[in-house]
Amino acid sequence: MYEHREVLERLGALTDAPASHHPADQPDLRDGSVYVCPPRLKTALRVALVTGRPLLLLGHPGSGKSSIAAYVARNLEWRYYEFVVTARAEARDLLYRFDLVRRLADAQVKPGLQLHDIDYVEPGPLWWAINTRSARERGAGDDDRGPSRPADDPFIEINRERRETGAVLLIDELDKADPDVPGGLLVPLGSMRFPVPETGAQVAPLTDPGPLRSRLVIITSNEERELPSAFVRRCIVHRLELPDADGMIEIAQRHLRGRRLRNDQRTRIRDLAHKVVEARPADPAPDEHVPSVAEFLDAVHAMLDLGDMLSDTDWELLEELTITKPSRERP
Template sequence: MQFEGTQNYVASDDLKVAVNAVVKLRRPLLIKGEPGTGKTVLAHEISKALDAPLIEWNIKSTTKAHQGLYEYDAVARLRDSQLGDERVHDIKNYIKKGKLWDAFTSPKLPVLLIDEVDKADIEFPNDLLQELDRMEFYVYETQELIKAAERPIVVITSNNEKELPDAFLRRCFFHYIKFPDRETMQEIINVHFPDIQKILVSRAMDIFYEVRDVPGLKKKPSTSELLDWLKLLLYEDMPLEVLQNKDPTKAIPPLHGALLKNEQDIMLFERLAFMARRNS
């Protein structure tokens, strides 16, 4: 199995090397990078490229590690026992399988995505160390060992919101997705908009990278936001002259809501436009 990117995903040479190393080593692939740089989509594309089922575990701030293994619903069993339900005699009826259980017992080698691991409590990664290392865990309620016949391909994403423990990092193959340069961004746009006017893309990218370079910007627009913006420009049939207008007194780009995602950044651009008008 060899990952070379896909028709819908432009992968750098370094990223291809990282994915193929993980496929061989079967170490978890830890992917970091700015939000919107394609970390989550990567797992979907690896799944397609390798013809492997995708199992997604989306992490929240309240997620606990044991939920990835299994959960035992003691309350439901107590309720059923009070109601005289026959299900109560088989404890397996009250075991809810987690995503790791699904991955370990999948009949076909899967891709397991643990998405945004840094959203959970700081102890979350440590609590999964043994299970990810040994690819097995014990179910005490049923006294059975759940063990992977073949180590799944594990992709773990992080937005760098929290530092991850060293012991966890040691067990992963790490790759940081750099923000695409202009040439790579052009390739990504060509994949999504094969028939788009080159001059429109050129000017839109000028504006996009200028916005990203503005000092003091709280949230820089991402690749996915550029694609959304281009889609809107096409949908609204935005005249090219609007994008080519370099009037500094109109610093906010058209349809800026696709690029600027908080009021502080919009106010920053409004101040820049105000200062340009005052100095003109």
């Protein structure tokens, strides 16, 4: 296990994965390969880790809030989990799910067969982040009857080679949830512990966290709905601003590593970056379209792949299709 100082140093020196490991034509892929991390965000990550508080990232959609979690997890060689919040989400969805419907169905079709509640417990992403061994065993202790089948790590393809004692959890777009959801997460996120009443299990870290926790929770909000003040007080809060034109160009260069570009293509990328910045509203309403980094990268990839086939009129249409977007208002 890394010494605490080494973990903090890694957070201060985050690096991209080799170019061959990242498919450049998939800008939304959360594989943690590429990210341009501002110095202030690196500091916020360190503060969140040493305090044991969740890092709440605010900002417009497309400002890079969601992508940083997988990037940090890859750099630290920690396991990665995510939960994308919807309007119907409940706090318990992050903890676990008890499949009562399946249990009742099994009781009907398998009369006389002894059923065990532990087999109907499905660990949620917070459980996996807190204690992967406990999640795999669905909460069974050393002296308990184990489950008929271990639970499957939902991100096993990413986590297969990563250390068991460190994890990054992304809770994406928490502002979409009912206000009861953040309130229901206060204790589990603060203590990294919670009970499973259906089986009597107690979920807790595998080892004492010591002075530096080996779990980092990153929460994002587009600020469509205000989060409860009690919840915000228990977070490290950082606002991510949309990158300027130079920042957009750097992002494109990082995503296009290893690809040779002609001078005219570099010029086009620079022009597209300025077009994105110019298209941003000065004071956007919550539901107003603000061109994002992903849309900029869509335009860049389309330009590189279709460049010789596009007329001047096509170029204007490309910018409209990917960046400015047609108005959603009916004529």
